[in-house]
Amino acid sequence: MDRFDAIIIGGGATGAEVARDLSLRGLKTVLLERNDLSSGTSGRLHGLLHSGGRYVVKDKESARECAEESKILLEIASNSAHLTGGLFVGISKIDDPEFRDLFLQGCRECNVEAKELSPKEALQMEPYLNEDIDSAFYVNDGSVYPFRLIVSTALQASQLGASIQTYSEVIALHKDDETVTGVRVKDHRKGKIYDLYADVVINATGVWAGEIAKLADIHIPITPSKGVMVVIDRRLFTRVVNRLRFPANGDIIVPHISTAIIGTTSVSMEHPDQFPVTAEEVDEMIREGAVLSPFVEEARMVRAYAGNRPLFGAEPGEEGREISRTFRVLDHEIRDGVTGLITITGGKLTTYRLMAEKTADLVAQKLGLRADCVTHKTKLPGAEEHDLDFSEIAKKLKIPWLLADRTIGRWEAEAKTIFNYMEENPITRLTACSCEYVSNAEVKYTIDKLWAYTLEDICKRTQAGFGICQGGLCTLKLAHQLFEYSKNKEISDIQKAIIDFIEERWKGTKFVLWMNQLRQELLNQAVFSCVGNYDQLYKKILESRK
Amino acid sequence: MDTTYDAIVIGAGMAGLTAARKIAEVGKKVAVLSRGLGTTNMSTGAIDLLGYTQNKLVSNPEDEIRSFVRTSPRHPYAILGNGDDKKALEILKDSIQEFLKITKMAYVGDTTRNVVLSNYFGTYRPSCIIPLTMKNGNLLEFTDTKLMVVGIRGYAEFNAKFFAKSLHHTVNSFFRQNTLKEVVPKEIAIPSLGKDKEITSIEIAEALDTEYAFSRFLEQLKKSIIDIDVEIVVIPAILGYKNWVQNHTILEKELGVPVFECLSLPPSVPGQRLQQILENAASDVGVEIHRGIQVLSAHIENNECKTLETIADIYRQTFEADVYVLASGSFIAEGLYFDGKKIYEPIFNLPVHSPNRNNFSERRLESGKHSIAFAGIQVTETMKPIIEKGDEITNLFAAGSILANYDYISEKSGLGVALTTGYRAGMNAINKL
Ligand SMILES: Cc1cc2nc3c(=O)[nH]c(=O)nc-3n(C[C@H](O)[C@H](O)[C@H](O)COP(=O)(O)OP(=O)(O)OC[C@H]3O[C@@H](n4cnc5c(N)ncnc54)[C@H](O)[C@@H]3O)c2cc1C
Ligand SMILES: Cc1cc2nc3c(=O)[nH]c(=O)nc-3n(C[C@H](O)[C@H](O)[C@H](O)COP(=O)(O)OP(=O)(O)OC[C@H]3O[C@@H](n4cnc5c(N)ncnc54)[C@H](O)[C@@H]3O)c2cc1C
Numbered sequence: 001m002d003r004f005d006a007i008i009i010g011g012g013a014t015g016a017e018v019a020r021d022l023s024l025r026g027l028k029t030v031l032l033e034r035n036d037l038s039s040g041t042s043g044r045l046h047g048l049l050h051s052g053g054r055y056v057v058k059d060k061e062s063a064r065e066c067a068e069e070s071k072i073l074l075e076i077a078s079n080s081a082h083l084t085g086g087l088f089v090g091i092s093k094i095d096d097p098e099f100r101d102l103f104l105q106g107c108r109e110c111n112v113e114a115k116e117l118s119p120k121e122a123l124q125m126e127p128y129l130n131e132d133i134d135s136a137f138y139v140n141d142g143s144v145y146p147f148r149l150i151v152s153t154a155l156q157a158s159q160l161g162a163s164i165q166t167y168s169e170v171i172a173l174h175k176d177d178e179t180v181t182g183v184r185v186k187d188h189r190k191g192k193i194y195d196l197y198a199d200v201v202i203n204a205t206g207v208w209a210g211e212i213a214k215l216a217d218i219h220i221p222i223t224p225s226k227g228v229m230v231v232i233d234r235r236l237f238t239r240v241v242n243r244l245r246f247p248a249n250g251d252i253i254v255p256h257i258s259t260a261i262i263g264t265t266s267v268s269m270e271h272p273d274q275f276p277v278t279a280e281e282v283d284e285m286i287r288e289g290a291v292l293s294p295f296v297e298e299a300r301m302v303r304a305y306a307g308n309r310p311l312f313g314a315e316p317g318e319e320g321r322e323i324s325r326t327f328r329v330l331d332h333e334i335r336d337g338v339t340g341l342i343t344i345t346g347g348k349l350t351t352y353r354l355m356a357e358k359t360a361d362l363v364a365q366k367l368g369l370r371a372d373c374v375t376h377k378t379k380l381p382g383a384e385e386h387d388l389d390f391s392e393i394a395k396k397l398k399i400p401w402l403l404a405d406r407t408i409g410r411w412e413a414e415a416k417t418i419f420n421y422m423e424e425n426p427i428t429r430l431t432a433c434s435c436e437y438v439s440n441a442e443v444k445y446t447i448d449k450l451w452a453y454t455l456e457d458i459c460k461r462t463q464a465g466f467g468i469c470q471g472g473l474c475t476l477k478l479a480h481q482l483f484e485y486s487k488n489k490e491i492s493d494i495q496k497a498i499i500d501f502i503e504e505r506w507k508g509t510k511f512v513l514w515m516n517q518l519r520q521e522l523l524n525q526a527v528f529s530c531v532g533n534y535d536q537l538y539k540k541i542l543e544s545r546k
Numbered sequence: 547m548d549t550t551y552d553a554i555v556i557g558a559g560m561a562g563l564t565a566a567r568k569i570a571e572v573g574k575k576v577a578v579l580s581r582g583l584g585t586t587n588m589s590t591g592a593i594d595l596l597g598y599t600q601n602k603l604v605s606n607p608e609d610e611i612r613s614f615v616r617t618s619p620r621h622p623y624a625i626l627g628n629g630d631d632k633k634a635l636e637i638l639k640d641s642i643q644e645f646l647k648i649t650k651m652a653y654v655g656d657t658t659r660n661v662v663l664s665n666y667f668g669t670y671r672p673s674c675i676i677p678l679t680m681k682n683g684n685l686l687e688f689t690d691t692k693l694m695v696v697g698i699r700g701y702a703e704f705n706a707k708f709f710a711k712s713l714h715h716t717v718n719s720f721f722r723q724n725t726l727k728e729v730v731p732k733e734i735a736i737p738s739l740g741k742d743k744e745i746t747s748i749e750i751a752e753a754l755d756t757e758y759a760f761s762r763f764l765e766q767l768k769k770s771i772i773d774i775d776v777e778i779v780v781i782p783a784i785l786g787y788k789n790w791v792q793n794h795t796i797l798e799k800e801l802g803v804p805v806f807e808c809l810s811l812p813p814s815v816p817g818q819r820l821q822q823i824l825e826n827a828a829s830d831v832g833v834e835i836h837r838g839i840q841v842l843s844a845h846i847e848n849n850e851c852k853t854l855e856t857i858a859d860i861y862r863q864t865f866e867a868d869v870y871v872l873a874s875g876s877f878i879a880e881g882l883y884f885d886g887k888k889i890y891e892p893i894f895n896l897p898v899h900s901p902n903r904n905n906f907s908e909r910r911l912e913s914g915k916h917s918i919a920f921a922g923i924q925v926t927e928t929m930k931p932i933i934e935k936g937d938e939i940t941n942l943f944a945a946g947s948i949l950a951n952y953d954y955i956s957e958k959s960g961l962g963v964a965l966t967t968g969y970r971a972g973m974n975a976i977n978k979l
Contacts, residue, residue, distance in 0.1 A: 483705075505910075532666075
């Protein structure tokens with residue numbers, strides 16, 4: 001059973017959506033992701049559901065796409081995409097006042113709805129805004145939580161028969177003359193290597209697309225463009241706030257649950273795997289963020305992270321022209337004379353559905369399949385209508401109402417499955433993470449149904465460990481759950497999962513450690529190392545596993 | 547309220563309360579000012595002297611501390627003896643003896659022998675002066691031992707199955723082969739605390755102080771042990787706040803096997819017991835403990851601290867004494883403060899020693915490599931903060947985790963340094979008076 005209609009490489013938003021799209025068209029697919037779902041750029045983004053406003057002046061094509069796609073996502077992915085609304089504000093004496101007219105004109109041309117506000121109105125809507133603004137617009141920006149968006153997408157694909165294989169890296173392409181016939185996969189969890197074959201192989205590896213293409217001796221001009229983001233401990237704004245100026249560093253703040261994220265930058269990198277955060281970049285984000293709101297400086301920095309955008313360079317014949325930042329579907333049969341391989345790269349998270357649609361259209365054409373795209377009218381699991389009422393559930397299951405409320409907030413209709421677990425087994429009603437109100441049942445759900453194999457996987461899906469304590473008190477409790485519910489786990493696997501998790505979180509926190517965040521970190525280190533002795537034992541644990 | 551004292555101690559942790567008690571014992575009038583609870587209250591309650599040097603498990607802390615005088619002369623333990631290793635050890639031993647006395651023998655330990663204890667993670671670590679309830683958990687004394695571990699339904703912080711697997715693997719693989727033969731997990735419910743409800747260590751400990759809940763607990767334990775031939779029983783650290791020693795004795799007698807509590811995470815019941823012991827001992831000799839008072843600044847004149855400005859809610863007050871002990875803890879307790887650029891000591895604005903510009907290591911778990919852990923106040927051999935010539939404060943002493951040049955997390959020495967330096971600072975304050 002190693003034959004599929006299509007093999008999709010890359011478990012970001014695009015790859016997962018290609019799997020969903022093709023599955024909805026009735027094809028048998030397999031999705032291969034070398035790490036966890038959304039561990040690439042899709043999990044390292046700003047989380048802005050673009051109304052298009054950001055691009056109306058410099059990249060009209062992208063602006064149009066975003067305007068249309070963001071509307072669709074609010075319909076089909078209402079559990080992970082939210083319309084927060086957004087403001088564009090011009091800061092007096094800093095931002096070029098002439099940009100205002102360009103912006104208005106661009107919005108008109110690209111069908112991006114924008115409503116002008118007086119500075120006073122804007123300040124009433126967002127009291128923490130810098131008071132020195134001289135122009136403001138309202139747009140339909142939103143926020144998106146990529147981890148749940150992508151697992152829901154994969155969940156629907158798998159319900160339709162797709163095979164979702166994470167921690168499975170493509171290490172070679174099988175080629176028969178100039179036809180790609182399959183892939184060689186390394187399973188990092190089981191340490192096995194195996195082969196898969198299909199009619200079409202789809203390279204949806206985003207910024208890594210050039211690496212996969214290399215395996216077929218094809219060159220794709222992609223420059224990784226790094227962006228840095230800083231998370232602060234308060235929501236500051238209820239809407240997305242953008243600077244009204246030519247896009248530059250640190251000019252957007254996106255509210256995210258109880259936090260806000262300041263971003264971002266744009267720096268060309270040598271290699272897609274390279275996205276270090278430097279202390280200078282963090283300082284710059286805080287400095288620029290403080291121009292939008294002086295309260296940024298008082299906030300506690302929770303975390304910093306970065307990702308690489310896949311910037312598609314000029315194709316032969318395109319050199320020298322200003323190229324759109326929109327996506328590319330590459331038909332390698334036409335482009336390079338290699339059949340059986342299609343690459344999709346570039347774009348934004350906001351346009352992932354459209355990217356997948358265009359890709360799937362090409363696949364359908366190649367396979368002679370007559371089936372239209374239906375992803376724009378097929379809701380994701382969880383996005384269906386439901387009548388779950390947190391107070392009723394809290395009463396019935398005897399759980400804190402906040403736990404019921406937050407669970408529904410995260411999973412909407414899918415929360416039913418979690419409440420069923422609680423009903424069946426009362427012990428799963430206990431909370432694993434008390435900062436974010438995540439129950440054992442929810443953790444079990446991600447392990448049973450959503451391909452969570454590590455602590456980090458669990459936390460990305462549930463937000464456990466992302467709260468105030470940053471995992472200090474819940475790491476052990478989450479490890480208990482991983483131990484209880486994952487299959488065939490050796491205790492040394494769990495210990496390694498603890499170590500990996502502690503180190504993974506460190507990558508984000510070590511740049512923002514001062515004031516209260518430093519106190520929290522030292523307390524967490526005391527828990528892991530002073531009490532748990534993990535500082536002395538980690539080497540032994542890792543060595544013993546080799 | 548009278549606000550004039552012979553001595554004022556800032557901070558009510560292990561260091562501050564030890565210093566205060568020492569000074570009050572010779573008949574002086576002493577106040578402790580403390581904003582809130584510090585790290586002592588969060589600790590596992592087991593007093594580490596020195597668990598590791600150069601990432602090696604220390605078996606005899608005295609030997610290692612003796613050599614510190616040569617190898618790490620700036621370590622607080624070396625400073626205790628002012629270059630004389632015998633003196634350092636003498637102070638160490640005296641302070642421990644006195645500590646054991648104030649616990650009314652609820653603590654045990656020997657400064658020449660570390661013990662190795664287990665914790666909620668199901669791993670092991672060394673410690674030295676420990677609550678009686680942990681005495682039977684010394685893994686050094688186990689050979690092919692069959693343990694039973696008891697979890698409590700609803701108490702999610704401690705998972706008996708996980709603990710059993712993890713401890714068995716970790717101890718036998720990394721500590722010493724054949725230490726544990728088997729670790730059998732069991733779970734019991736304490737009926738009076740409700741079924742399937744989430745319960746905390748604090749709730750369990752409070753309940754076990756009552757005879758009703760304790761007898762139920764004992765009953766359940768007896769039942770669970772009936773058909774297993776275990777040699778030792780390990781429980782989470784929940785045996786009560788008031789009756790823990792007595793409860794422990796009854797358990798061992800009724801079950802007929804040794805029982806021990808393992809080291810817990812905050813909020814930690816044994817840490818809270820330790821805080822209580824220290825506060826009671828200080829109050830017994832007349833120390834006035836003022837809680838909820840934050841010291842804001844000090845008034846210095848002619849190289850002497852004259853008064854302290856404090857705030858409690860919105861009430862400001864001035865306190866005055868002849869000598870002062872600064873035991874306000876490290877970053878967690880806010881004795882030190884880092885704004886992203888510089889580390890401050892906020893009350894006296896003392897110079898803070900910070901060894902390296904790079905505060906943190908690449909790896910989070912890299913022991914002893916986070917240089918911020920070594921930051922703090924450097925002191926002279928009489929425990930006076932080292933300040934530039936001309937600006938010295940002659941009636942100020944410092945002790946505890948605010949001191950520089952040691953990393954308690956990696957070497958496992960937190961409460962030991964706080965106890966010994968607090969003791970030493972107290973003695974020196976007496977001399978000054
Ligand atoms: C800093 C920054 C901020 C951004 N902010 C926003 C925003 O606010 N809004 C927005 O709409 N867009 C934003 N974007 C853009 C958006 O994140 C990306 O366009 C989008 O996530 C790309 O998704 P993808 O699925 O194409 O690629 P990815 O998410 O990168 O997916 C590719 C996957 O392929 C996997 N892979 C690679 N090699 C292999 C292999 N050999 N075998 C198997 N798997 C492999 C990777 O692990 C990865 O998971 C931002 C991007 C950056 C960098
Ligand atoms: C989770 C954890 C577990 C630990 N486990 C162990 C262990 O098992 N064994 C061990 O030996 N050590 C352990 N430690 C370390 C140990 O707890 C500390 O090293 C020790 O308690 C420090 O004592 P201290 O008296 O110096 O400071 P603290 O106990 O922190 O006391 C400082 C006091 O100063 C007060 N204060 C601060 N600023 C002001 C101000 N401006 N005005 C008034 N008051 C102020 C605080 O409120 C507090 O009362 C652990 C630490 C943690 C965090």
